[in-house]
Amino acid sequence: MDHCNGLFLLFSLLVVNPATQRWACLPPLPSHSTELDFRFLYDQGLIVFDPIVSPHYEVFMIPFVNPGQYCIERTDLVLKESEWPPSPLILHVFSSAAERWEEKSFVREGDSAGTVAYAQRQCHLDKHGNFYWRGALYVNSYFLMRISISDGSYQVIHHPIEVYKSRPYVYFGKSEKGVYLASLTIDGRLSIWVLDESCGQFKWVLEHQNNLKPLLLRLNRSKQVYGPWILRDINYHLYSQKFPGEWDLYDQNYDPSHFYSPNDEAPTENNFEWHSDDDDIVDNQCNSEERNRGDYLTFLGFHPYKEVVFMSSGSMKGFAYHIKSSKLQCLGNLYPKHYEHFAEHEHICQSFPYTPCWVDELPETSISVHNLCQD
Template identity: 45%
Template sequence: MGDHLPDGLLADVLGHLAPRDLALSRGVCRSWRAVVDGRRLLRADLLPLSLGGIFLLVSSTCFPPFFSRPWTGPAICGDLDSFFGADDQSVLDIDLCGHCNGLLLLHEAVMNPATGEWARLPEPPPPHVPEFYYERRLAFDPAVLPHYEVFLIPELPGRSHTTLSPLLKQSEWPPSPLVLHAFSSRTGLWEERSFVREQGHDGGHHPMATVADVQSHDLFDNDDYCCTFWRGRLYVQCQYGVVMRINPSSGTYHLIKQPMAMGANKYSKFYLGKSKAGVYFALVISYRLQVWYLDESCYRQPAWVLRCDKNLEPLLQPWRSYQERNGDGPWRLLDLDQEDHGALLRRRRPRAVGVEL
């Protein structure tokens, strides 16, 4: 029927679609594609672009170094320091906390390194439980909405850091409802949101643990908890070996036990991320890499499916050769305060923060 509508009317109808739906509608037929492209309805700046570089979290650096490759798009400056003036740096805590679909989450700001734009986060409200820690997590999908949200996710302190009341130690973790503070770039305000734990596949609500259980868990010392945002839901790697799937639109959350492998211990490194197919979970034990895919075909009972189990030691030989050549290759490591790149990477083990720019 679209072929019989005037272009102006068709453009008005298509213009009310969300960016992701509009992108799908563009592939329906040639006439629709001509209207979408001719009227510039689909904003290219809201769509995920190709990978332009990776920021590395390396200790003893003010800003993360930028690992990039030559490409034909606009040049991206990996020197984040250049985006802030001296006055800003003196009053802002700009440590890198995370990323999501091209945006970087700093402790007190959110920035787009591809454009150099940044916005300061206002001071959040007082925490609900002052004894807990609260980590900032970024949720942003430019193919759906141009706005981002920042959630304060509670984490329990170790037994050696604070003394909790007996009543609090015996309370379930996480609680239901779970009350979180969230900042919206659309309103520019922090607001309080309540999330109820979803029912399991058998219809019941099962508390995962108590606060005391989490504090005594073997994996408690892992300080590299990750998160990712996929199809409107925030996946957060939490204590006690679980992944929390938060659904802001429905006000619910679901707990998914993270996959475990033979030989995994508290010194193993876990990484939660996404690819085109969905959410993935990676485990690195020495030179061994294992990757699981989260099968959510059964929404209430998602399952991890092992996709990769490889020994990486043979693959590290080319990388070592690359280091010996001081980075003489197609990928370049930039902005390390004039320090020798190869020597720095040999001394420290960087943790990659993949940012689509």
């Protein structure tokens, strides 16, 4: 459902740290006790974790307007014309320090984003790209909502005017200069904005623009790279040793022991490095007649401290776009070796940059593959 500084929040309300191999189960979410009609809303959990400040974490349940036609037709007129987001905005917040859910109130500073009815018409937009930065939670909707955790306030930050005109795919993230907005149109036009938060005001400053279709065309004709994507927790060979014969239930022709070898182990950290002078990087040079062809891209995320945006083509191939040099780099096939056997018929539908963290206050409950096999 979400991730922050090395912690994962799963849809089953489990918090997991893959680096320390520990996890915690959150208590059931209580019912809302406010007067706001929550029948037309659904909650999305966002996790806040800053190991520099504290080893504890918080989980915020953020309400979004439900896209169902039933809600649009049956919700009363007064509710449909009420402002969204409301003020105060009441959120369920779980604190690992207090080990319980609490209701916290956040008062809006400035104007709302519109009405509930307008939010219902916009709710089909992608909600990925939420993140925590410098004491504030940034929530992606058809606007950017900045929730200040320390003083109990929030602001609505509208997209740049150009984004509203072209209606591209929008992604928010944090990188070298702070808060970034990346937009990508269906014909491959990429725009990058940086949020200026100086003097208490919020202003989007255009940082970069480019057409990526020519770069994709040249990259597709160049040398292809298919690594170093791997399964970091390769436990199917351990399972086959502990429970021989049970793999026949999934695939009678597949024996994981025939495929696994010591060479499948995780490579060293240096093998993950990529540089701007590699052979599979192309610059912004291409013939004009090729500009309307190429792959369709989606965002994976921003590099946390370099001006690099990660993208994928149909969730199959990974790319890194260097904003300062306008160069595109192929990161290979996103599906690791033997993935189709290990995950059966599951498909990768989303990827994101992940930085492991070795500090947490999660219980001493291991999720190692050894314990899973024994259990």
